[in-house]
Amino acid sequence: DQQVKQNSPSLSVQEGRISILNCDYTNSMFDYFLWYKKYPAEGPTFLISISSIKDKNEDGRFTVFLNKSAKHLSLHIVPSQPGDSAVYFCAARHTNAGKSTFGDGTTLTVKP
Amino acid sequence: DVKVTQSSRYLVKRTGEKVFLECVQDMDHENMFWYRQDPGLGLRLIYFSYDVKMKEKGDIPEGYSVSREKKERFSLILESASTNQTSMYLCASSFVAKREQYFGPGTRLTVT
Numbered sequence: 001d002q003q004v005k006q007n008s009p010s011l012s013v014q015e016g017r018i019s020i021l022n023c024d025y026t027n028s029m030f031d032y033f034l035w036y037k038k039y040p041a042e043g044p045t046f047l048i049s050i051s052s053i054k055d056k057n058e059d060g061r062f063t064v065f066l067n068k069s070a071k072h073l074s075l076h077i078v079p080s081q082p083g084d085s086a087v088y089f090c091a092a093r094h095t096n097a098g099k100s101t102f103g104d105g106t107t108l109t110v111k112p
Numbered sequence: 113d114v115k116v117t118q119s120s121r122y123l124v125k126r127t128g129e130k131v132f133l134e135c136v137q138d139m140d141h142e143n144m145f146w147y148r149q150d151p152g153l154g155l156r157l158i159y160f161s162y163d164v165k166m167k168e169k170g171d172i173p174e175g176y177s178v179s180r181e182k183k184e185r186f187s188l189i190l191e192s193a194s195t196n197q198t199s200m201y202l203c204a205s206s207f208v209a210k211r212e213q214y215f216g217p218g219t220r221l222t223v224t
Contacts, residue, residue, distance in 0.1 A: 032211045043215030093211050098143045098162050104154035
């Protein structure tokens with residue numbers, strides 16, 4: 001039973017446009033959601049997060065939206081840049097747990 | 113800057129060999145994690161540790177064991193390597209009070 005799902009394995013957008021990456025989850029006990037970015041031959045790096053008590057968190061070009069009723073979150077990147085091309089992982093943390101559950105990842109390609 | 117280092121970037125081992133993967137972090141993090149990353153399967157948690165000598169099984173612990181004798185070091189052990197353990201192995205660490213994890217660069221293990 002996959003508790004965190006990223007249904008789009010890949011996404012391609014033009015430089016300067018918006019990238020929207022989506023993530024769905026099934027466990028109501030998740031209280032914190034995170035996005036990580038991974039370049040080839042490197043480990044993932046933390047990008048942005050959101051608590052379950054909020055519906056939006058913004059950091060520069062990156063905004064994460066949380067819809068608790070739909071158990072859905074999305075990462076918006078505006079404007080997209082070629083350096084944003086990477087694999088993006090959605091992760092969710094269970095209340096009072098030290099570990100996170102990761103999605104399968106979405107490969108974003110931003111074309112110049 | 114947080115630094116998580118892994119003992120090898122690339123490793124080739126034979127079936128049946130005992131394999132040790134080492135991870136060291138320099139930020140006094142309480143939590144440490146071992147994941148494997150396979151195409152289309154995202155990051156899957158093998159084991160994690162929330163304190164010295166403490167460990168918990170993740171989602172796929174079969175065929176693996178771990179050791180944490182010092183706070184900064186977390187070792188993943190493959191007692192008898194098999195070809196289905198060919199994968200990218202990622203170590204991560206975090207503070208208990210914070211949600212984001214810091215990852216090492218990964219070890220690409222090939223078992224022949």
